[in-house]
Amino acid sequence: MASAQQPNDKFDVIVIGAGPSGNAAAYVLARGGLRVLQLERGEYPGSKNVQGAILYANALEQIIPDFRDDAPLERHVIEQRIWMLDDKSYVGMNYRSEDFNEERPNRYTIIRAPFDKWFSRKVRDAGATIVCETTVTELIRTEAGRVIGVRTDRDGAVVLADMVIMAEGVNGLVGQRSGLRPELKPDSVALAVKEMHFLPRETIDARFNLKGAEGVVIEAMGTVTDGMVGTAFLYTNQESISVGIGCLVSDFKTGTAAPYELLHRFKTHPAIAPLLEGAEVKEYAAHLIPEGGYNSIPQLYGDGWLIVGDAGQFVNAVHREGSNMAMTSGRLAAELVIKLHRMREPFSSENLAEYHTMLKNSFVMKDLKKYKGIPGFLHSSSKHVFGTYPRLLSQAAQTWFRVDGADKREKERQIVSMMRKDRSFSGLISDAFKLVRAWR
Amino acid sequence: MTIKVEDTLFSNRYVVDSGRAHIKVKPHTIPSPALLALTRVCPAHCYELNDRGQVEVIADGCLECGTCRIICQDSQDIEWNYPRGGFGVLFKFG
Numbered sequence: 001m002a003s004a005q006q007p008n009d010k011f012d013v014i015v016i017g018a019g020p021s022g023n024a025a026a027y028v029l030a031r032g033g034l035r036v037l038q039l040e041r042g043e044y045p046g047s048k049n050v051q052g053a054i055l056y057a058n059a060l061e062q063i064i065p066d067f068r069d070d071a072p073l074e075r076h077v078i079e080q081r082i083w084m085l086d087d088k089s090y091v092g093m094n095y096r097s098e099d100f101n102e103e104r105p106n107r108y109t110i111i112r113a114p115f116d117k118w119f120s121r122k123v124r125d126a127g128a129t130i131v132c133e134t135t136v137t138e139l140i141r142t143e144a145g146r147v148i149g150v151r152t153d154r155d156g157a158v159v160l161a162d163m164v165i166m167a168e169g170v171n172g173l174v175g176q177r178s179g180l181r182p183e184l185k186p187d188s189v190a191l192a193v194k195e196m197h198f199l200p201r202e203t204i205d206a207r208f209n210l211k212g213a214e215g216v217v218i219e220a221m222g223t224v225t226d227g228m229v230g231t232a233f234l235y236t237n238q239e240s241i242s243v244g245i246g247c248l249v250s251d252f253k254t255g256t257a258a259p260y261e262l263l264h265r266f267k268t269h270p271a272i273a274p275l276l277e278g279a280e281v282k283e284y285a286a287h288l289i290p291e292g293g294y295n296s297i298p299q300l301y302g303d304g305w306l307i308v309g310d311a312g313q314f315v316n317a318v319h320r321e322g323s324n325m326a327m328t329s330g331r332l333a334a335e336l337v338i339k340l341h342r343m344r345e346p347f348s349s350e351n352l353a354e355y356h357t358m359l360k361n362s363f364v365m366k367d368l369k370k371y372k373g374i375p376g377f378l379h380s381s382s383k384h385v386f387g388t389y390p391r392l393l394s395q396a397a398q399t400w401f402r403v404d405g406a407d408k409r410e411k412e413r414q415i416v417s418m419m420r421k422d423r424s425f426s427g428l429i430s431d432a433f434k435l436v437r438a439w440r
Numbered sequence: 441m442t443i444k445v446e447d448t449l450f451s452n453r454y455v456v457d458s459g460r461a462h463i464k465v466k467p468h469t470i471p472s473p474a475l476l477a478l479t480r481v482c483p484a485h486c487y488e489l490n491d492r493g494q495v496e497v498i499a500d501g502c503l504e505c506g507t508c509r510i511i512c513q514d515s516q517d518i519e520w521n522y523p524r525g526g527f528g529v530l531f532k533f534g
Contacts, residue, residue: 284452
């Protein structure tokens with residue numbers, strides 16, 4: 001274990017990456033008194049990071065309880081809209097409550113670059129050494145396979161540590177090229193593209209019926225993704241709107257649409273276009289989201305190493321949660337490392353296995369396990385879930401609400417017959433059954 | 441529908457590492473279906489067919505998402521690395 005006698009270039013822990021999981025890990029470790037080196041390939045923490053983005057307060061509260069005092073938060077979410085789109089309509093559920101105007105709101109919209117910079121300042125203030133503009137190229141391992149450090153692209157410089165935490169994000173090249181985790185599969189990862197649309201604060205307030213720091217988020221699915229497995233989103237920030245869409249890479253591969261064509265289709269949908277009208281686009285980003293769920297989680301620990309965050313596939317695609325799982329996995333990893341450090345126990349695979357147990361006892365693994373059947377369900381039923389059903393719902397709603405002289409029993413008959421025509425009863429029942437089974 | 445992504449890329453900030461492309465397409469005569477798909481799927485439109493029918497990459501506008509590496513993992517058509525530290529796309533908002 002590290003002590004004051006050791007040379008300066010040896011750290012207790014190296015953390016690769018300065019996203020939510022890496023920052024959570026580095027912060028908790030540094031506060032626990034460990035010598036931490038955090039390496040980030042971007043010019044500044046956040047410069048390579050992309051997210052929608054929603055911040056779930058609970059996960060961060062457990063790391064920095066008073067984060068609301070100075071974190072760059074955009075708006076707290078008081079309204080959630082979930083929409084099924086067909087080409088001209090949406091059928092949806094909106095939930096808005098004054099209860100969300102609470103003293104310690106539960107969800108916020110954030111912009112990742114300023115947020116990550118803020119988080120990184122906290123990590124630095126806690127005592128960690130942060131080096132940016134440095135890409136880790138490989139792990140340094142003993143002949144027995146134990147990880148003892150990293151090689152960087154700064155003239156191939158090697159830095160040693162007792163332990164390496166890989167918080168390198170979805171692509172996870174370091175872990176992958178060291179043979180610690182497999183390459184991502186096209187059907188377990190989504191490609192999302194996103195634009196930042198700037199508008200005056202008052203315009204956003206007026207268009208979404210907001211006051212103060214209130215915010216709205218819209219999640220949408222339907223014909224906009226052309227039958228591919230995917231969702232679109234629109235989040236209100238203070239003076240900007242994040243708008244994006246994502247689909248599985250495997251669907252993009254075999255499909256016919258380009259990602260920015262889908263984004264264009266979403267932006268110009270009659271339900272969305274008026275919300276964005278007149279905005280100035282200041283950035284276009286793309287990012288992968290690991291959506292394979294429970295069954296795609298790689299080995300998470302070994303001799304001298306742990307994997308946290310997106311690199312471990314911790315994303316709940318159904319509930320659009322990821323950064324909270326990232327922060328929680330980073331915190332749990334750090335807590336275990338601190339415990340072993342204090343007990344002067346080695347960072348062996350055997351001792352680090354407790355990380356897996358800690359995750360299993362937290363919402364991270366519990367939620368991922370609960371939804372482990374969902375990716376498979378969406379695959380097998382994508383044509384209907386992202387095409388037929390949104391169209392049917394829209395047609396049914398229109399038939400029901402349009403007053404045109406047809407009697408109500410006739411309207412019911414029309415709705416039932418259009419369902420039957422587009423998707424047989426046995427098909428409907430089988431999809432419902434599969435969904436319920438995957439959801440449980 | 442022809443929507444130009446190039447216009448949007450102008451709003452991004454990049455520090456290009458001249459002469460050190462972080463993505464390379466391996467020499468080929470006829471592109472594999474996976475490689476060909478990149479001319480459509482790459483969100484920054486970095487891949488294009490040249491007049492000899494081969495796929496070329498110009499990674500200056502790359503958003504470093506990794507999609508091309510995943511699509512071509514079986515066909516092994518490309519070599520994908522992160523840009524050197526500090527280079528590449530630098531998100532102002534992310």
